[in-house]
Amino acid sequence: MKWPTNKTxxxxxxxxxxxxQQQVHAHASLFAARDEQTWLLFDADSYQFSVLFFALLAANKSIVLPQNGQPEQLAQCLAQAEAFTGVADNTYAEVAFNIHIGIEQAVNTVIEVDENAAIRFFTSGSSGVxxxxxxxxxxxLIEVKELEQQFSxxxxxTIMVATVSHQHIYGLLFKVLWPLYTGRDVCFNSFDYPEHLLHFINLQNDSHDFVVISSPAYYHRLVQDNVLVAIKHKLRCLFSSGGPLKTAAAxxxxxxxxxxPIEVLGSTETGGIAWRKQNAHDHWQAFSTIKLKLDDCQRLIISSPYVDNGQWYQTxxxxxxxxxxxxxxLGRADRIVKIEEKRCSLDEISVKVNQSDWVLDSYVLLLQHDSSTGKRDEIAAxxxxxxxxxxxxxxxxxxxxSQALKTHLKAFFEPLVIPRKYRYLTELPYNSQGKLNKAQVEKLFD
Incomplete structure (x- = not known):
């Protein structure tokens, strides 16, 4: 497969x-000279990441993408790879991005990518790991083409700008692959605060409008003091993914x-399933590539080219x-939850809590707060x-x-998903059938 030569x-x-393109070819030569086939890739810089990502593909290597750059997460993922590339604390890169190579190198050939090249993502699982x-x-690439067909x-x-990470599938698709495939201009900086995004947009000329790629958590904060109102005429469209956007905020x-915003529903497993824009309608419209049906418990089952070659997949x-x-x-049916679009497994957190010498048993739960109070949902244990x-x-x-426990958990999880509140019991309240009395546990936090 020849990667398009669009002029991004x-x-x-x-x-x-x-x-x-020159830098991709130069780095691909470095990877091709190595015997290792499977590479763990983490780099917080989106431009460097994109070069290394396509260089690995051009060198016919397989890629492993971790959830985040936390040391224990990288160590766990590195166990499924042969070498590391990118930038991360306490992790040595056998090949790292070098801005000086490839700049003066003339490239007359497009980037050749094996369409069956393997890319492994990691996401929180219900098994606790x-x-x-x-x-x-x-x-x-099929999903990128579907996005282009639907929204082009x-x-x-337009210039595409984002507040989300390229390490996750949403950011990889929208922030990296889509603009590169279509030749759209893109800014690979991350805009953590709306003021930074406002400043960047004001520095550009008026020949381009902007597409913003962000998350519900970002938009929920933005509406409280929306500095982007001053440049709203330059905002062509907004995208949101990672969880449903609250109707009031939309x-x-x-x-x-x-x-x-255009909201996109999906996950790492499924890819994009559907989209909606709440000022037009509240229901979700499945993408043209997706087929839908239900099981007996009203759980959605999809057929998608992004998963299992179109075989039916139960969400x-x-x-x-x-x-x-x-x-x-209607809501989720398992113990996978999202805190400000950070997807995590409550069972996985419990497994790591139990690894402490101080803990015999634990139950981790999500405390949901009424949005009118201004409190965000939080995890408790x-x-x-x-x-x-x-x-x-x-x-x-x-x-x-509790601070010591949080320090223990920071080796595995990002701060946002570490339990904030703790309660202590002599034993968990199981009934005679061995089932936990969840209502009794939840009352401990009233």
């Missing part, structure tokens, strides 16, 4: 497609900026099917302590004890 311009590096999700490059009309002469954004979303391949979400743990709790006190 990268505003983060002031580089065009030709220089990017990170779950490996295997894709081929062709599956990702409103994206002509409608408020429509009032402030003239249009609600954990409960839905109400409508006409014309549309549906309404109920612990049964070992004798050593009880002694530590007595010596340290609850605050220092």
């Amino acid at each position: 311009y990268f505003y983060c590096q002031n580089h065009g497609f030709d220089i990017w 990170p779950k490996a999700i295997d894709k081929t490059f062709s599956q990702l 009309e409103q994206m002509q002469q 409608r408020q954004l429509a009032c402030q900026l003239g249009d609600a 954990d979303d409960r839905v109400q099917l409508l006409t014309n391949n549309q549906f309404n979400l 109920v612990l049964v302590l070992t004798e050593v743990g009880e002694q530590a709790l007595e010596q340290l006190g609850k605050f220092k004890f």
Whole structure:
């Protein structure tokens, strides 16, 4: 497969497609000279990541993408790879990005990519350990083509900007592959705060409009003090994924900026399933490549070219099917939850909590707050302590004890998904059938 020679311009590096292509070829030569076949790739810099990603593909290597750059996560994922490339603390890169190679090298050939090249993602699994999700490059490209078919009309002469990471499938598709495939200009900087995005847009000339790729958490904060109102005429469209956008926020954004975000529903396993724009309708419209049906528990089952070669795949979303391949979400059916679009497994967190010498047993739960209170949802844990743990709790006190537990968990998880509240019991409240009394546990946090 020949990768398109579209003339993308990268505003983060002031580089065009030709220089990017030269750097990909130069780095591909470095990878091709290595015997290792499977490479773990993590680099927080989106431009460097994109060069290394395509260089690995051009060198006919397989890629493993970790959930994040936390040291224990990288160590676990590196066990399924032969070598590391990119930039991460405490992890040595056998091949790293080098900005000086390839710049002066003339490249007359396009990038050749094996469409069956293997890419392994990691996401939180219900078994309590990170779950490996295997894709081929062709599956990702099919999804990019579907996005272009569905949304291209409103994206002509635009610069794509994002607040999300390229390490996850949403950011990889929307921030890296889509602009590269279609030749759209893109800024690979990450805009953590709306003020930074506003400043960047104000520095550009008026010949381009902008497409914003972000998350519900970002938009929920934005509506409270929307500094982007001043440049709303430059915002062609907004994309959101990672979880449903609250209706009140979607409608408020429509009032402030003239249009609600386009929300994309999906996961690492499924790829994009459906989309909606809440100022037009609240239901979800499945993409043209997706077929839908339900099981007996109203869980959505899909047929998708992005997963299992179109075989039927059961999701954990409960839905109400409508006409014309549309549906309404009714909620999730498992223990996978999202905190500000960070997907995590409550069971996985519990497994890591139990690895502490202080903890005999634990139950991790999601505390959901009414949006009107201004409080965000948070994760909590109920612990049964070992004798050593009880002694530590007595010596340290609850605050220092919980801080020590959080430090233990930071080796595995990003801070946002680490339990914030803790309760202590002598035993978890199981009934005679061995089932946990969840209502009793939840009352501990009232």
